[in-house]
Amino acid sequence: MDAEAIVIGSGFGGAVAALRLGEAGVRTLLLERGRRWEIKDPTANDTFATFRRPDRRAEWMNEVSKTPGYEGIPIGKYAGVLEVLPADDLTLLAGAGVGGGSLVYGGILIQPPGDQFRRVFPPEVDYDEMDRVYYPRVRSVVHTVPIPDDVLNSRYYAGLRVLLDQALAAGFKEVPTTTGTGDGVCRFPMAVDWDIVRGEIAGTKVPSVIAAEFWFGNNSGAKQTLDRDYIRRAEETGAVEVRPLHLVREVADGPAGGYRVTVDRIDETGDRLGTEELTCRYLFLAAGTLGTTRLLMKARAAGTVRGLPDGLGEGFGNDGDVFLIRTTIPGLTNPHLGGPGAVAVMNYDNPVRPCVMMRAPFPRFAQDYPKLDAIGTFVFTLTAHRGRLVYDPAADTVRVEYRPDSDEPARRLAERLNGAGGGTLSSVASRTTGHQLGGACMGVVCDDRGRVRGRPGLYVVDGALIPGSTTCVNPALTIAAIAERCLDDILARDISRRPEAV
Ligand SMILES: Cc1cc2nc3c(=O)[nH]c(=O)nc-3n(C[C@H](O)[C@H](O)[C@H](O)COP(=O)(O)OP(=O)(O)OC[C@H]3O[C@@H](n4cnc5c(N)ncnc54)[C@H](O)[C@@H]3O)c2cc1C
Numbered sequence: 001m002d003a004e005a006i007v008i009g010s011g012f013g014g015a016v017a018a019l020r021l022g023e024a025g026v027r028t029l030l031l032e033r034g035r036r037w038e039i040k041d042p043t044a045n046d047t048f049a050t051f052r053r054p055d056r057r058a059e060w061m062n063e064v065s066k067t068p069g070y071e072g073i074p075i076g077k078y079a080g081v082l083e084v085l086p087a088d089d090l091t092l093l094a095g096a097g098v099g100g101g102s103l104v105y106g107g108i109l110i111q112p113p114g115d116q117f118r119r120v121f122p123p124e125v126d127y128d129e130m131d132r133v134y135y136p137r138v139r140s141v142v143h144t145v146p147i148p149d150d151v152l153n154s155r156y157y158a159g160l161r162v163l164l165d166q167a168l169a170a171g172f173k174e175v176p177t178t179t180g181t182g183d184g185v186c187r188f189p190m191a192v193d194w195d196i197v198r199g200e201i202a203g204t205k206v207p208s209v210i211a212a213e214f215w216f217g218n219n220s221g222a223k224q225t226l227d228r229d230y231i232r233r234a235e236e237t238g239a240v241e242v243r244p245l246h247l248v249r250e251v252a253d254g255p256a257g258g259y260r261v262t263v264d265r266i267d268e269t270g271d272r273l274g275t276e277e278l279t280c281r282y283l284f285l286a287a288g289t290l291g292t293t294r295l296l297m298k299a300r301a302a303g304t305v306r307g308l309p310d311g312l313g314e315g316f317g318n319d320g321d322v323f324l325i326r327t328t329i330p331g332l333t334n335p336h337l338g339g340p341g342a343v344a345v346m347n348y349d350n351p352v353r354p355c356v357m358m359r360a361p362f363p364r365f366a367q368d369y370p371k372l373d374a375i376g377t378f379v380f381t382l383t384a385h386r387g388r389l390v391y392d393p394a395a396d397t398v399r400v401e402y403r404p405d406s407d408e409p410a411r412r413l414a415e416r417l418n419g420a421g422g423g424t425l426s427s428v429a430s431r432t433t434g435h436q437l438g439g440a441c442m443g444v445v446c447d448d449r450g451r452v453r454g455r456p457g458l459y460v461v462d463g464a465l466i467p468g469s470t471t472c473v474n475p476a477l478t479i480a481a482i483a484e485r486c487l488d489d490i491l492a493r494d495i496s497r498r499p500e501a502v
Pocket residue numbers: 008009010011012013014031032033034093094095096097098099100101102104105106107108109110215246247248249286287288289291292433434435436461462463464474475476477479
């Protein structure tokens with residue numbers, strides 16, 4: 001065997017798996033298709049591309065930009081950080097590189113409330129235990145802190161203050177956590193180093209978070225990314241080797257038990273340098289919702305992994321993701337400045353369905369809304385609506401069969417804020433998401449600890465395992481916490497029993 005364990009993908013699921021396997025002394029390879037990104041100079045826009053000047057570092061292997069709002073800009077094919085996948089009439093976004101989605105995310109790590117969690121997850125996943133053990137465990141590795149007053153009071157966060165004031169005017173009470181039951185507004189902990197943001201404001205670090213950069217990476221280093229916490233700690237165990245620019249093509253049953261992984265070594269422009277076959281006893285799939293589901297569906301279509309369970313591709317959801325813009329807001333909102341999230345307007349008593357709204361600034365809003373009177377927002381809604389992923393063997397891709405259904409609750413919340421604080425609903429869109437979930441769901445393809453049914457030693461520990469929704473909040477914290485829960489049980493019951501078995 002080349003390794004005891006192989007983990008495919010280094011995002012929120014894969015990073016957790018790598019650290020916990022490493023700590024248990026399990027010799028592990030972490031295979032990641034993208035490159036490593038190291039911020040050498042936090043005073044300059046040197047590491048990542050920016051919205052203001054997108055270049056080849058922005059996107060995963062696109063000659064010409066497909067990022068919504070930047071379509072058609074020639075950038076050049078490269079192992080950039082953001083994968084943009086037009087999938088039927090949806091556009092799906094995902095991270096690529098060591099750290100996965102954390103390279104492109106907004107640093108929003110938010111915990112869902114228990115009563116909604118119980119409506120989505122199987123009963124075996126005990127919310128009280130998640131609350132007591134697994135959410136705090138993730139936050140013990142990824143440092144999270146609420147936005148401090150001085151940063152909130154800076155001109156960069158004018159729009160966030162307006163949103164907060166409007167929510168209070170609309171009857172939302174300020175509450176200390178996101179895990180309560182009724183409506184409320186909360187400054188929740190973010191995976192952002194606010195001292196570095198202070199440096200951005202003071203001019204000692206390059207303006208990055210305050211300049212609304214996040215999809216293509218943060219050059220100041222303010223955003224906490226997994227390569228600098230979970231993955232670094234995994235490597236420090238001495239048991240985990242990270243192999244960037246390793247694109248897994250196929251997974252299969254091993255020649256003598258275990259699993260075989262076919263992987264292309266690629267250069268930064270995507271050219272193949274060679275192909276390797278690696279074998280392992282334990283295989284952890286963490287290539288993201290689309291990546292993991294595609295590898296499993298391909299293995300089933302080609303018959304390379306025998307006895308895969310029914311239900312692959314089912315349970316797909318977009319986490320109820322809606323992008324909503326309000327304009328003609330009284331007062332300056334600086335919609336092109338400041339970072340995303342930081343304050344959650346929790347409309348759990350929404351007349352249609354529970355939803356949560358957060359501010360989403362983008363640099364291009366300076367041109368789109370020159371009066372600087374708009375607020376862009378993400379809204380996440382609780383939805384039981386699910387679609388499915390379908391494998392296309394000819395193209396080796398997955399198709400998405402899903403029609404978003406979450407506009408109405410988001411619209412109701414926007415109308416309530418407009419009614420209380422002023423503003424006009426300008427647009428509601430739900431065709432773009434980076435919050436795709438499901439495809440190898442717990443309770444269907446896997447047990448609630450990520451074990452693929454009927455396939456000992458094969459695990460799913462990423463967004464594909466989540467049943468289509470993490471209620472009405474962003475998914476990364478829950479994906480990581482569920483992965484922590486999976487690894488606890490897998491290490492205790494599957495892997496630690498190995499010496500008796502051999
Ligand atoms: C622009 C953007 C902003 C977001 N902001 C937030 C936010 O602020 N808060 C939040 O909670 N969520 C956010 N999300 C969603 C969050 O990033 C994802 O839910 C999360 O990253 C999913 O974790 P994962 O482990 O399932 O997969 P990922 O984090 O996507 O990791 C999968 C990894 O597998 C690698 N991979 C894929 N295929 C292969 C292969 N064949 N071989 C080798 N490696 C492979 C990928 O390169 C990637 O590194 C955002 C998403 C996007 C796109």
